[in-house]
Amino acid sequence: MKTILAPSILSADFGRLAEAVLALEAADCDWIHLDVMDGSFVPPITFGAQAVAALRSLSRKPFDCHLMIEHPETQIEAFKEAGVDRLTIHAEVCPHLHRVLQQIRESGMSAGVAINPGTPAAAVRDVLESADLVLVMTVNPGWGGQKFLHGCLEKVRQVREWAPNHHVEVDGGVGVETARLAVEAGADVVVAGSYTFSGEPAERLAALRRAVCEASAS
């Protein structure tokens, strides 16, 4: 399985997000990861569907949108209209998780379900039939640049065993070394924010590509 690289613009200069998306469009990466935060589920507020829509015309790559918000069911249509391809919601905020995942699919987007480091893998087991992707957070959501939590790798292994054909995405603290570990544990999508933007994105992503290729070949 080819590993999907999904750089996040969270660590880009927010005054120059268009340039960041254009840099990713030209680089060797597969999806563009967009972190939407509401100031409630997580303390920071980032951007919403209107900003995503404004970035859409700058790239042909799939937009992988990670909603760290409460009441995600109220935002499905707005993100669909903004041109998002994959919409991921958090299990922790959603008492009707199965239904909301179905609503995402019915709108024409792929549906993802995310779990925090403190949430067991079992939280997604009964909704796998309604999801295309499981996002295993490897930091507590809200900020870029945190340290990868190695204890979460066991959940990656578990989810991969339950869901051999789903995308299993890791997000948080991913760099060359931790991407390798995540791929070895069964992840096929790696998100990288501060790693990508702490240097020249194209060079950083080329190094990440080499690392994940080695890991999936071994």
Ligand code: DX5
């Ligand atoms: C964190 C976000 C991540 C963030 C990761 O809550 O969900 O997508 O961009 O940043 P790094 O890669 O710096 O840990």
Ligand code: ZN
């Ligand atoms: Zn994210």
